[in-house]
Amino acid sequence: MTSTWNPNQYNRFQDERSRPFHDLLSLVRPIPGGRAIDLGCGTGELTRLMHETVQARATVGLDNSETMLEKSAAFAGKGLTFKLGTILRFAPQTPFDLIFSNAALQWVDGHEVLFERLAAGLAEGGQLAVQMPLNHDHASHVVADAVAGGGPFATALGGYVRREPVESPERYAEKLDALGFGEMNVRMQVYPQHLPGPEDVVEWVKGTYLTDYQSRMPVELFPRYLERYRERLLAVLPDRRPYFYPYKRLLLWGRR
Numbered sequence: 001m002t003s004t005w006n007p008n009q010y011n012r013f014q015d016e017r018s019r020p021f022h023d024l025l026s027l028v029r030p031i032p033g034g035r036a037i038d039l040g041c042g043t044g045e046l047t048r049l050m051h052e053t054v055q056a057r058a059t060v061g062l063d064n065s066e067t068m069l070e071k072s073a074a075f076a077g078k079g080l081t082f083k084l085g086t087i088l089r090f091a092p093q094t095p096f097d098l099i100f101s102n103a104a105l106q107w108v109d110g111h112e113v114l115f116e117r118l119a120a121g122l123a124e125g126g127q128l129a130v131q132m133p134l135n136h137d138h139a140s141h142v143v144a145d146a147v148a149g150g151g152p153f154a155t156a157l158g159g160y161v162r163r164e165p166v167e168s169p170e171r172y173a174e175k176l177d178a179l180g181f182g183e184m185n186v187r188m189q190v191y192p193q194h195l196p197g198p199e200d201v202v203e204w205v206k207g208t209y210l211t212d213y214q215s216r217m218p219v220e221l222f223p224r225y226l227e228r229y230r231e232r233l234l235a236v237l238p239d240r241r242p243y244f245y246p247y248k249r250l251l252l253w254g255r256r
Contacts, residue, residue, distance in 0.1 A: 024130075196242055
């Protein structure tokens, strides 16, 4: 699959998308002189802020999208580097003092094993800070899956329909406790987004959730999918202006 992440599309709602990042970062304790990694760093702008805020000596921003990382060079330097790679293969030889991930781990299946690997990658006293969307039961996501499961799209996708691996907040609290995190802060938070109209929900989801389907179907078919999605979603969303789009997110922090 080729990367379908478009930094311009993603950043159309940059302020709204960055609010959970700031809330997550506020949970992290400084690590002066320590090592940090940002899993799924995107364009790197927020990674730069994280690096400076926690006072790390060295921070690595990791992402599997070349198009996103093309923007990261402007934020590199003073101990911050970026590299192309996948979270699926994350198994550091030298442990980190902070493993940070903002809106990325929802793309990785098997969270039981994943969180074991993350915990194993931490130094003694290290911190894990993760933010993930928890909005898979909203119409914006439910309709996307329903459209993918019908017509020519189901054939092109080989029957694939996205299944979110993100679990309940209490399940992650249980995971952290079992993995030896003596301190933790785990919560679900609703972020109110006020968009110009319901059609802007399409633009929001197009920059994130729909990229999974876009990467798995022929280029010429995705516009048809997007149009079908738009029709079905706008048929069920109320025509309010501005449109209130409640977005749930999971924030978790723990220290071993």
